[in-house]
Amino acid sequence: xxxxxxxxxxxxxxxxxxxxxxxxxxxxxxxxxxxxxxxxxxxxxxxxxxxxxxxxxxxxxxxxxxxxxxxxxxxxxxxxxxxxxxxxxxxxxxxxxxxxxxxxxxxxxxxxxxxxx
Amino acid sequence: xxxxxxxxxxxxxxxxxxxxxxxxxxxxxxxxxxxxxxxxxxxxxxxxxxxxxxxxxxxxxxxxxxxxxxxxxxxxxxxxxxxxxxxxxxxxxxxxxxxxxxxxxxxxxxxxxxxxxxxxxxxxxxxxxxxxxxxxxxxxxxxxxxxxxxxxxxxxxxxxxxxxxxxxxxxxxxxxxxxxxxxxxxxxxxxxxxxxxxxxxxxxxxxxxxxxxxxxxxxxxxxxxxxxxxxxxxxxxxxxxxxxxxxxxxxxxxxxxxxxxxxxxxxxxxxxxxxxxxxxxxxxxxxxxxxxxxxxxxxxxxxxxxxxxxxxxxxxxxxxxxxxxxxxxxxxxxxxxxxxxxxxxxxxxxxxxxxxxxxxxxxxxxxxxxxxxxxxxxxxxxxxxxxxxxxxxxxxxxxxxxxxxxxx
Numbered sequence: 006x007x008x009x010x011x012x013x014x015x016x017x018x019x020x021x022x023x024x025x026x027x028x029x030x031x032x033x034x035x036x037x038x039x040x041x042x043x044x045x046x047x048x049x050x051x052x053x054x055x056x057x058x059x060x061x062x063x064x065x066x067x068x069x070x071x072x073x074x075x076x077x078x079x080x081x082x083x084x085x086x087x088x089x090x091x092x093x094x095x096x097x098x099x100x101x102x103x104x105x106x107x108x109x110x111x112x113x114x115x116x117x118x119x120x121x122x
Numbered sequence: 123x124x125x126x127x128x129x130x131x132x133x134x135x136x137x138x139x140x141x142x143x144x145x146x147x148x149x150x151x152x153x154x155x156x157x158x159x160x161x162x163x164x165x166x167x168x169x170x171x172x173x174x175x176x177x178x179x180x181x182x183x184x185x186x187x188x189x190x191x192x193x194x195x196x197x198x199x200x201x202x203x204x205x206x207x208x209x210x211x212x213x214x215x216x217x218x219x220x221x222x223x224x225x226x227x228x229x230x231x232x233x234x235x236x237x238x239x240x241x242x243x244x245x246x247x248x249x250x251x252x253x254x255x256x257x258x259x260x261x262x263x264x265x266x267x268x269x270x271x272x273x274x275x276x277x278x279x280x281x282x283x284x285x286x287x288x289x290x291x292x293x294x295x296x297x298x299x300x301x302x303x304x305x306x307x308x309x310x311x312x313x314x315x316x317x318x319x320x321x322x323x324x325x326x327x328x329x330x331x332x333x334x335x336x337x338x339x340x341x342x343x344x345x346x347x348x349x350x351x352x353x354x355x356x357x358x359x360x361x362x363x364x365x366x367x368x369x370x371x372x373x374x375x376x377x378x379x380x381x382x383x384x385x386x387x388x389x390x391x392x393x394x395x396x397x398x399x400x401x402x403x404x405x406x407x408x409x410x411x412x413x414x415x416x417x418x419x420x421x422x423x424x425x426x427x428x429x430x431x432x433x434x435x436x437x438x439x440x441x442x443x444x445x446x447x448x449x450x451x452x453x454x455x456x457x458x459x460x461x462x463x464x465x466x467x468x469x470x471x472x473x474x475x476x477x478x479x480x481x482x483x484x485x486x487x488x489x490x491x492x493x494x495x496x497x498x499x500x501x502x503x504x505x506x507x508x509x510x511x512x513x514x515x516x517x518x519x520x521x522x523x524x525x526x527x528x529x530x
Contacts, residue, residue, distance in 0.1 A: 012489075015195075015489065016489070018195075018198075019194045019195045019198065019199060019202070020191075020195060021191060021420075021423055022423060028425065029423055029424060029425045029426070030423065031422070031423040031424075032194070032421075032422065032423035034199070053423075058199065061198075061199040061200065062199050062200040062203055063200075065200070065203055065204075066199065066200070066203065069203055073422070089186075090185050090186040090187055090490075091186070104425075106424065106437055107424060107425050107435070107436050107437050108436075110436035110437050110440055111433060111436040113436075114432040114433060114436045114439055114440065115433055117252070117432070119252050119253040119432075120252075120431060120432040120433045120439075121431055121432075121433045122252075122253055122254075122255065122431045
């Protein structure tokens with residue numbers, strides 16, 4: 006990532022994550038930012054998963070996160086290849102630990118005839 | 123050619139999709155209570171849904187974001203959760219009401235017990251959505267829903283006083299029973315601007331891979347589709363006024379609405395009306411259940427799509443299956459679908475600002491929209507409607523209590 010300036014709050018946070026094959030694999034639920042007093046803060050990772058909802062929305066977020074299973078996935082910022090209307094990643098979702106819910110539900114759906122129509 | 127075909131199919135789907143159980147209940151009841159006096163409210167609701175659908179379609183085409191993506195990005199996680207929960211609750215109530223309407227239409231066509239038909243309808247929808255591609259669902263329900271046009275014939279055949287019909291298009295306030303009048307104003311606006319329509323519409327635009335090239339198609343779809351659907355609302359209200367008001371009948375049952383086609387057109391009219399109601403309300407059931415699944419999937423960033431098979435979008439498929447089961451549970455309690463419809467419409471009115479405010483914000487954001495940002499005309503209309511929506515949202519619950527859900 007380099008080049009044009011982007012507003013992290015508006016153009017990254019809460020955006021759709023797409024893996025290298027264009028698969029939807031989560032949203033940017035939070036960002037890990039490093040940098041002490043007087044330093045330029047730097048985004049080091051995208052935080053994804055219901056486990057990160059609590060800090061963002063208090064009790065409601067914690068409840069929603071608990072219902073959602075509380076999983077936390079940390080994707081280093083170096084894995085980001087492009088920030089467009091979605092945040093596009095350099096590798097596949099499974100490799101990065103993303104989209105696991107869909108992968109877990111799929112075998113059950115597949116047991117019902119016609120799932121692959 | 124394929125564009126014209128696409129437009130044609132889109133319009134047919136919109137006619138079926140616009141008219142749902144809320145329109146049937148509120149427009150006919152309004153006609154039966156106030157004659158043609160509330161026709162102007164349909165016009166206002168119709169322009170509102172066209173303005174906001176066009177906006178959502180444009181946002182989808184230009185920025186590649188469906189409504190719930192945009193809501194979460196724009197109002198943040200916390201506001202997004204509130205919008206999500208309220209829209210899912212309203213969606214589920216609407217879905218149950220629509221499925222109840224399907225079961226009533228089936229009951230009138232077959233004479234079988236209502237409760238069995240609820241189970242049959244839910245299972246049938248689950249199987250149809252599971253095994254059929256959406257292209258076919260859209261065609262079958264779109265063409266079936268065209269039978270609703272019989273109500274346009276009915277409205278004309280009943281020979282209403284056209285002078286009075288014309289006067290109904292001029293906005294005015296009732297001198298007697300003004301609380302009930304206001305209740306119907308809120309209900310008619312709410313059912314015309316039901317948010318599931320824009321969730322469904324904008325997600326479809328993303329799936330059809332709209333780009334700025336398709337903005338003309340978007341506009342035509344919104345104006346013609348909803349415009350033609352709206353003429354059916356006029357017909358329903360005129361029918362209610364010409365038939366039920368003059369005979370002093372207040373239609374408490376969906377079957378009464380269908381029976382209105384029998385008087386001028388005989389058995390064939392009744393059959394067309396029932397088949398039309400079945401498919402129109404059926405199409406609305408499918409739109410609603412998908413809207414619920416779209417919202418959750420977009421909020422959470424899952425795979426989604428009505429053109430995807432369950433293998434391609436597993437949690438999306440699981441969501442609509444669960445929503446169908448929940449709706450089945452609601453209906454099996456024996457709740458009256460017509461009453462459920464009224465509650466669903468009124469609660470959706472309360473939640474309207476949560477959907478339409480973020481859309482207006484996004485459509486005005488240059489960072490998202492570039493040069494396709496709202497023009498002055500769209501903004502003026504958008505803002506006027508925002509005020510209307512706010513007033514109606516605040517008035518909905520008090521009016522519901524004061525009129526005892528339209529009972530007096």
